Amino acid sequence: MTTKESFGEHIRVLRENQKLPLRKVAAALDIDPSTLSKIERGERSANKEMLPLLADLFNESEVDLGLILMSDKVAYDLMQEENPDQILKVAEEKIKYLKNKNLQQGSLDL
Amino acid sequence: MTTKESFGEHIRVLRENQKLPLRKVAAALDIDPSTLSKIERGERSANKEMLPLLADLFNESEVDLGLILMSDKVAYDLMQEENPDQILKVAEEKIKYLKNKNLQQGSLDL
DNA sequence: TTATTTCAGGACAATAGTTGTCCAAATCTA
DNA sequence: TAGATTTGGACAACTATTGTCCTGAAATAA
Structure with missing residues (x-):
């Protein structure tokens, strides 16, 4: 789309x-x-x-x-990166991890 | 890793x-x-x-x-985005598209 | 303990990057 | 041609980032 x-x-x-x-x-x-x-x-x-x-x-x-x-x-x-797909993949995991981490801590720092 | x-x-x-x-x-x-x-x-x-x-x-x-x-x-x-996964997905497609586009044009603008 | 080293954190100027604004030339439209 | 739209540059104002220094806390060693 x-x-x-x-x-x-x-x-x-x-x-x-x-x-x-x-x-x-x-x-x-x-x-x-x-x-x-x-x-x-x-x-x-x-x-x-x-x-x-x-x-x-x-x-x-x-x-x-x-x-x-x-x-x-x-x-x-x-x-311009040579490994953009890998970067996106790791970024995705980090986001998941960080969101979960923040949820568990109840912190809401945006 | x-x-x-x-x-x-x-x-x-x-x-x-x-x-x-x-x-x-x-x-x-x-x-x-x-x-x-x-x-x-x-x-x-x-x-x-x-x-x-x-x-x-x-x-x-x-x-x-x-x-x-x-x-x-x-x-x-x-x-802080509400739809980070979707953003990553679209970004990935855009990168693929842009790389291919640049290849076909022979342009190398980094 | 005291002395020394390491580390955290703040302050601040210098630098770099972004944004708002205006203007003039080019392009398009009627 | 005349008028409107669009492009593109210039530049100041503003914001963000970076380099640098300094002080006090914390850790470590003597």
Whole structure:
């Protein structure tokens, strides 16, 4: 579903489907149009405050948008690694472990 | 193998096994002992230049150390997400896709 | 115990990275 | 052509990271 598409490409398509100019969407996000242009082209990064606004604007799931955004960031971080799959695997185990650890301790440090 | 252990915890164990003080290892890394202390306790991050030095010092695989370091970073980034596994899955696909894309284009932008 | 060494942790400036903002040129559209 | 949209650069403001130093606590040795 969301695979292979960068966050920027995704929201650009959504915007063009609705025939909205950068200006309009940028206004809704309270950012400069040129910044939105850069986000769409991957030259700058979106942030999480934008997700509910974009989800609302384009009738998309906020969680899905967040998934695309975060996976983009991870993919970008690991692109240049020689063993990205292994890194992801170990990271997954660490997350499981840490979540469980935090649960057992009742700690909630985010 | 490397799972569940943070990079800092890992190198602390290695250092203590060899009964080396922070001072010595820090000198080998050309950093302040207090910085190394912080790295071991996860208060600061190690960087990749340190990997070959640590690998040499502790007779460990540099690739393995890098794996522990990078998986730490990814795990930390995704800890607070509600759907980390999904994010990792999509990220994996994106990496595959991007690598293939770059190969086909013959581009090598790292 | 006292002296010495190691380690933790804070402070702070220097550096690096990110973000907001504006502007001008290029591209597209009517 | 005229107007709107988009791109891309520049740059200051802000935020995060890093290097460095210092002090006190804790551990170790004498």
